[in-house]
Amino acid sequence: MLGQRRFTHIQDDLTNKSIAQMSKLFKEVQELSMSLRMLPIKNSFQKMERIIRDCSKLLGKKVKLHLVGEETEVDKTVLEHIADPLVHIVRNAVDHGLEETEQRVEAGKDQTGNVEMMAFHEGNNLVIQITDDGKGIDPEVIKNKAIEKGIIQNASTMTDGEIIQLIFHPGFSTKDEVTDLSGRGVGMDVVKTNIENLGGEVKLASKLGEGSSLKIILPLTLAIIDGMVIRSGLQQFVLPLGQVFELIRLEYDDINNIPGVGQLFNIRGEVMPLFTINGKLGQKINSQNQSEIVIIIRGLRHAFGVSVDDVIGQQQIVIKKLGEDIRGLKGIMGSAIMGDGKPSFILDLYELFKDDLQSNKSYSKLLNANESAA
Amino acid sequence: MEENLKTEELNRYLEFDLGNQSYAVHLLSVKEVITVPDTTPLPNGPDYFVGIMNLRGQIISVVDLRKKLRIESKTLGLEEAVVIVDLQGVSIGLIVDSINKVLNFSISDITEVPEVQSQVNAKYIQGVYRGEGKLSVLLDLENVLNINEIKSYQKEVA
Numbered sequence: 271m272l273g274q275r276r277f278t279h280i281q282d283d284l285t286n287k288s289i290a291q292m293s294k295l296f297k298e299v300q301e302l303s304m305s306l307r308m309l310p311i312k313n314s315f316q317k318m319e320r321i322i323r324d325c326s327k328l329l330g331k332k333v334k335l336h337l338v339g340e341e342t343e344v345d346k347t348v349l350e351h352i353a354d355p356l357v358h359i360v361r362n363a364v365d366h367g368l369e370e371t372e373q374r375v376e377a378g379k380d381q382t383g384n385v386e387m388m389a390f391h392e393g394n395n396l397v398i399q400i401t402d403d404g405k406g407i408d409p410e411v412i413k414n415k416a417i418e419k420g421i422i423q424n425a426s427t428m429t430d431g432e433i434i435q436l437i438f439h440p441g442f443s444t445k446d447e448v449t450d451l452s453g454r455g456v457g458m459d460v461v462k463t464n465i466e467n468l469g470g471e472v473k474l475a476s477k478l479g480e481g482s483s484l485k486i487i488l489p490l491t492l493a494i495i496d497g498m499v500i501r502s503g504l505q506q507f508v509l510p511l512g513q514v515f516e517l518i519r520l521e522y523d524d525i526n527n528i529p530g531v532g533q534l535f536n537i538r539g540e541v542m543p544l545f546t547i548n549g550k551l552g553q554k555i556n557s558q559n560q561s562e563i564v565i566i567i568r569g570l571r572h573a574f575g576v577s578v579d580d581v582i583g584q585q586q587i588v589i590k591k592l593g594e595d596i597r598g599l600k601g602i603m604g605s606a607i608m609g610d611g612k613p614s615f616i617l618d619l620y621e622l623f624k625d626d627l628q629s630n631k632s633y634s635k636l637l638n639a640n641e642s643a644a
Numbered sequence: 645m646e647e648n649l650k651t652e653e654l655n656r657y658l659e660f661d662l663g664n665q666s667y668a669v670h671l672l673s674v675k676e677v678i679t680v681p682d683t684t685p686l687p688n689g690p691d692y693f694v695g696i697m698n699l700r701g702q703i704i705s706v707v708d709l710r711k712k713l714r715i716e717s718k719t720l721g722l723e724e725a726v727v728i729v730d731l732q733g734v735s736i737g738l739i740v741d742s743i744n745k746v747l748n749f750s751i752s753d754i755t756e757v758p759e760v761q762s763q764v765n766a767k768y769i770q771g772v773y774r775g776e777g778k779l780s781v782l783l784d785l786e787n788v789l790n791i792n793e794i795k796s797y798q799k800e801v802a
Contacts, residue, residue: 505684551687592696593705594734595789596686605684605696605703612682613698 300586304494308343311389311398314353315340318360318387325364332371332382333364339389344396348488351468352398355461359400359484360385362457367404367482377479379403395470395512396490401483407476409433416442434476438462469603497587497606497616500565501580502547508587508606508616515568517581520544521561532626535575537566544575545623550601567619572627576619589616655754657747657773659780660727660740663715666780667740668747668773673785675728675735677743681706697726697737704728706737712788713768717741731791738785747780749773754782 315337326333344352368374368383375381388399409430416422416436425433436442440459465472470488489495489512496511518537525544526534533544544564564575587606590613592599601622605613657668658677683695683706692711696703706726710717723742728735754771770782785791 505687590701590703592703593736595705595736596689596693596696599686607698607701607703610682611698613684613696613703615684615687615696 307346309346309349310340311342311344311349312340314349314356315387315389317353318356321357321360322364322385325361329365330371331364331368333368334382334384336384336386337388338386342389342391342396344389344488345490348396348468348490351464352486352488355464355486356387356398356400358457358461360387363400363402363404363482363484367402367406369405373405377405391490392487396488398486398488399483400486401481403481406478406480406482407434407437407474408478412436434474437474438472495587495589495616497585498565499582499585499608499614500547500578501582502551502578506582506608506614507547508585508614509565509619510603510616511584513567513619514565515573516566518564518566518575519561520564520575520577525562535564537575540573542566542573542575543627544577545626546577547617548577548579550622565619574623574627576623587616654748654750657749657780657782658727659744659747660725661718661742661744662710662713662740663717665715666744666778668780668782669727669729669785670782671746673729673731675730678726678728678737680724680726680739694739699728699735699737702735704735704737706739707789709738709740709788713765729785731786731789734791736789747773747775749775 318337319335322333322335325331363385364383368385369377369379371381374383384403386399386401388397388401390397413422413425413428413433413436416433416439417425419441421436421439421442422428437458438461442457442459462472465486465488468488470486473485473487474482475485476482497508498511498514500507500509520535524535526536528534531543534541535544536542562577563579563581564577565581566573566575589604590606592602592605596602601618603616603618603621605615608614656671658671658674659666659668661667678699681697681699683697685695686693689695692708694706694708697706709715718741721741724739725743726737726739727743728737753775754773756771757766757769768784768788770784773780773782
């Protein structure tokens with residue numbers, strides 16, 4: 271793949287010029303071939319018009335569909351895989367989300383329900399947002415159904431936000447009778463797994479009486495990512511650049527070792543836990559510098575730092591699948607063939623340190639204290 | 645593979661050495677033989693798992709067959725080679741001490757596994773071939789590498 275490497279050791283001017291020219295041409299060809307994979311989301315969206323019309327006829331609800339960002343381009347493979355989940359989500363919005371016409375009038379809303387589908391790019395991600403202005407998801411209803419179906423025993427410790435996430439649980443359905451549209455209990459969990467298989471995530475937000483909104487965040491392409499090449503011990507690893515929020519250099523004095531909690535550091539007034547790739551992956555540590563290079567990762571709920579031995583550079587990476595015998599390993603997304611022909615592992619730092627973050631209850635307590643103090 | 649043993653008259657096996665003993669695998673499962681390539685080790689992987697390698701753009705796992713079978717390797721690894729096998733669609737590279745030859749023999753030359761305690765787990769062995777005053781152990785690679793387990797695990801994930 272085209273790296274951002276420069277052939278600095280070549281002194282000859284003409285050679286350097288030729289190399290520069292060639293890189294430019296290669297880059298053009300690469301970008302062109304990449305763009306061939308990209309298709310506008312328009313076709314998928316327009317299919318929804320029909321689905322909305324069918325649903326609204328069947329259910330006797332008046333529905334209007336608003337499409338925003340139809341021109342947004344998506345990788346062909348991603349497009350193929352989200353078609354079915356989208357249909358499901360839109361049906362759900364009409365069937366479960368929007369109220370009957372009379373109820374809408376009672377609630378002081380317009381007779382016609384609105385469903386909005388919006389697609390846009392956000393960094394290296396594609397975001398598709400489906401919003402309805404229906405009745406929203408009632409946590410009470412979900413809670414009772416979940417207890418009835420034995421999915422949970424007790425909801426007293428759960429927040430409303432956590433409760434509505436239960437609709438992603440396999441086998442969950444609020445409808446008692448099976449209809450053409452819903453009630454089979456095969457639903458949101460399938461949507462969620464489909465999206466997650468593509469390396470994306472699903473976020474659900476809902477306000478009782480005002481509607482719900484489902485946000486799908488997907489990587490723009492499945493084949494090529496921007497990667498950051500790092501070194502840990504003697505081995506090179508690749509991190510998806512989208513996960514890297516910032517790179518900092520930490521002096522050892524800035525790192526606090528707190529017994530029972532782990533290593534913490536303070537960056538611009540925010541306390542974050544510090545993990546080491548070396549420690550996690552069992553690499554030998556061969557550097558004893560006075561400072562550490564720390565990569566800061568910001569997730570939805572957590573932010574943390576990961577120290578690495580060296581940052582080698584940025585490169586576009588073609589993701590290669592691992593052999594079936596080691597596929598699906600925790601924290602390893604795949605592999606990439608580096609410039610020297612040797613394969614490297616692509617790490618998913620969220621996955622890799624997920625357990626550490628969750629098990630570290632004392633840490634989250636500390637963070638909360640930190641927030642309230644601030 | 646057992647069906648092959650019963651129906652086909654002539655069997656072809658690739659013979660190789662692990663330590664001081666000769667072993668053989670069914671030739672039809674062998675894709676190619678290459679020299680030991682550069683590999684990238686798997687963090688926290690089992691000791692017999694050497695790493696992943698790049699075979700013309702395809703990523704393949706490499707397993708040290710000697711470590712997997714707990715056989716002491718020869719002291720000088722000059723003839724080490726990697727046998728790429730294809731088992732139910734899963735490609736895996738196996739490091740062996742040296743490649744010997746292709747064996748041709750009919751089914752009657754295969755002896756059942758003798759009922760003795762041996763160095764190698766009995767379920768890994770299909771049979772023993774005796775030729776030219778030397779014995780070759782016929783390995784059942786699908787059992788050695790737990791291919792069925794891998795396959796069923798893959799289905800669960802999918």
